[in-house]
Amino acid sequence: MASMTSLHAFCASRGDVAKSCRNCGAREFNVCQALDAVQQEKLLALASRLPLAKRDRLFSAGDPARYVYNLTEGMVCLSRSLPDGRRQILGFLLPGDFIGFEADDIHRRDAEALTEAKVCRFERAAFDGFLRDNPDVALRLLQMASGDLEQAARHEVLLGRKTAVERLATFLLDLRDRSGARHLRTHPLALPMTRGEIADYTGLTIETVSRTLRRLKADEVIELVGTGAVRVLDDDRLERLSGST
Amino acid sequence: MASMTSLHAFCASRGDVAKSCRNCGAREFNVCQALDAVQQEKLLALASRLPLAKRDRLFSAGDPARYVYNLTEGMVCLSRSLPDGRRQILGFLLPGDFIGFEADDIHRRDAEALTEAKVCRFERAAFDGFLRDNPDVALRLLQMASGDLEQAARHEVLLGRKTAVERLATFLLDLRDRSGARHLRTHPLALPMTRGEIADYTGLTIETVSRTLRRLKADEVIELVGTGAVRVLDDDRLERLSGST
DNA sequence: CGGTGGATTGAGGTAGATCAACATGCGTGG
DNA sequence: CCACGCATGTTGATCTACCTCAATCCACCG
Numbered sequence: 001m002a003s004m005t006s007l008h009a010f011c012a013s014r015g016d017v018a019k020s021c022r023n024c025g026a027r028e029f030n031v032c033q034a035l036d037a038v039q040q041e042k043l044l045a046l047a048s049r050l051p052l053a054k055r056d057r058l059f060s061a062g063d064p065a066r067y068v069y070n071l072t073e074g075m076v077c078l079s080r081s082l083p084d085g086r087r088q089i090l091g092f093l094l095p096g097d098f099i100g101f102e103a104d105d106i107h108r109r110d111a112e113a114l115t116e117a118k119v120c121r122f123e124r125a126a127f128d129g130f131l132r133d134n135p136d137v138a139l140r141l142l143q144m145a146s147g148d149l150e151q152a153a154r155h156e157v158l159l160g161r162k163t164a165v166e167r168l169a170t171f172l173l174d175l176r177d178r179s180g181a182r183h184l185r186t187h188p189l190a191l192p193m194t195r196g197e198i199a200d201y202t203g204l205t206i207e208t209v210s211r212t213l214r215r216l217k218a219d220e221v222i223e224l225v226g227t228g229a230v231r232v233l234d235d236d237r238l239e240r241l242s243g244s245t
Numbered sequence: 246m247a248s249m250t251s252l253h254a255f256c257a258s259r260g261d262v263a264k265s266c267r268n269c270g271a272r273e274f275n276v277c278q279a280l281d282a283v284q285q286e287k288l289l290a291l292a293s294r295l296p297l298a299k300r301d302r303l304f305s306a307g308d309p310a311r312y313v314y315n316l317t318e319g320m321v322c323l324s325r326s327l328p329d330g331r332r333q334i335l336g337f338l339l340p341g342d343f344i345g346f347e348a349d350d351i352h353r354r355d356a357e358a359l360t361e362a363k364v365c366r367f368e369r370a371a372f373d374g375f376l377r378d379n380p381d382v383a384l385r386l387l388q389m390a391s392g393d394l395e396q397a398a399r400h401e402v403l404l405g406r407k408t409a410v411e412r413l414a415t416f417l418l419d420l421r422d423r424s425g426a427r428h429l430r431t432h433p434l435a436l437p438m439t440r441g442e443i444a445d446y447t448g449l450t451i452e453t454v455s456r457t458l459r460r461l462k463a464d465e466v467i468e469l470v471g472t473g474a475v476r477v478l479d480d481d482r483l484e485r486l487s488g489s490t
Numbered sequence: 491c492g493g494t495g496g497a498t499t500g501a502g503g504t505a506g507a508t509c510a511a512c513a514t515g516c517g518t519g520g
Numbered sequence: 521c522c523a524c525g526c527a528t529g530t531t532g533a534t535c536t537a538c539c540t541c542a543a544t545c546c547a548c549c550g
Contacts, residue, residue: 453537
């Protein structure tokens with residue numbers, strides 16, 4: 001039953017995914033509300049599990065898109081680069097997220113593991129066949145795609161219209177919210193990405209990211225735990241600094 | 246048969262949509278490759294056509310998302326604003342594009358017609374029912390959603406990492422490509438949006454948009470036809486200035 | 491013909507980039 | 521277990537692309 005973790009993504013909502021995946025131990029799983037037992041079995045028959053080491057590439061822009069993936073453990077970052085090397089990170093993916101859906105047969109982004117990670121891999125044709133046979137799952141996937149589009153819209157606002165402080169505040173809040181409730185207060189929020197990667201996500205430079213985080217620390221809004229984690233000390237203030245709502 | 250125009254969106258690919266919609270007269274239509282005759286009939290039974298005047302709001306952020314729409318004529322812009330009024334335009338939609346798919350029941354963006362326009366409106370529940378009964382159409386929609394995500398990714402790169410000249414060059418090329426082949430050389434490219442809207446799409450200010458377009462004109466890369474259209478004089482140079490590829 | 495909203499143009503200011511040291515932490519091998 | 525060395529991160533000084541503010545300009549329209 002351990003391989004059931006690959007189906008976390010099909011739980012009814014992103015919130016549920018976070019709850020079920022993170023509150024349960026690694027070997028347990030919750031009932032997937034969008035899949036019945038037969039569907040689960042069929043889907044698992046199509047899946048192969050794949051472990052990723054830190055910094056492994058899942059695929060690169062230009063690669064043929066033979067598979068789609070579902071992230072079950074760890075963090076993966078999606079990015080796209082210009083020919084001269086400037087890079088934009090499109091998002092940091094967490095367990096439950098799908099990776100590699102493309103409109104045509106070629107990947108248009110790079111996908112790289114930021115931590116050790118595990119993905120569940122499906123052959124595209126087989127996966128499409130499964131969706132054709134299980135339209136309710138296809139609808140659920142369409143809903144997840146709408147969620148990704150919503151996330152992209154928030155990122156576009158961040159990149160197009162927010163100040164450096166607002167960008168960092170938004171980034172931290174978003175990561176915290178998507179990481180589930182576990183990090184609230186008690187544990188610090190893990191930042192497995194480098195400052196350079198935060199810079200490429202927020203459209204800033206490394207130096208500005210560093211200075212801005214230090215400013216937030218000096219203002220006692222956050223606390224920096226080593227270089228790879230933060231603790232949010234003042235939720236409300238961070239929210240206000242984020243510019244949204 | 247005139248109402249068939251509402252089904253253009255279901256032609257096999259974005260490219261085909263452009264070809265079939267724009268090369269045929271207003272009253273004609275092409276066979277929709279993703280829909281058979283029965284499907285077309287059923288879908289049309291769910292649709293109501295809706296004319297929009299220039300500047301009409303289709304919906305605003307916060308509205309309940311009762312419908313999804315398919316744009317059949319004209320141009321619509323999607324945007325999202327921060328509480329203090331800063332606005333980010335997420336995209337300019339053309340015929341064939343779907344509008345208003347949301348992960349939950351609330352619209353998260355504003356949708357406004359930039360020209361006189363026509364949309365085809367579907368009740369969400371009914372549309373979902375149709376997709377459940379026609380999984381091949383659901384898959385086609387999933388493919389279109391991937392295309393939207395790809396477009397969003399390009400926009401994120403533009404906003405996060407490109408200079409003003411690159412942003413404007415990219416914007417013009419993208420609009421021209423999506424508008425189909427008709428504009429190449431012969432006709433100028435219509436810009437029904439204001440400079441302010443171009444600014445809110447590119448993450449710049451009105452003044453920078455104006456200055457940058459003027460610079461492109463001075464360099465003889467484009468020609469400004471009045472204030473609402475441009476002619477691309479030098480494709481290759483504009484492409485090089487766009488920073489991509 | 492006057493007025494109004496969009497577009498242009500100019501002058502000056504600034505947030506964030508860039509360039510350049512310097513610090514720190516961390517994995518590695520002794 | 522500690523010292524070393526290199527990655528990554530921080531800090532400071534300066535620069536600049538784009539923003540801001542302030543006039544016009546212009547086209548369209550009653």
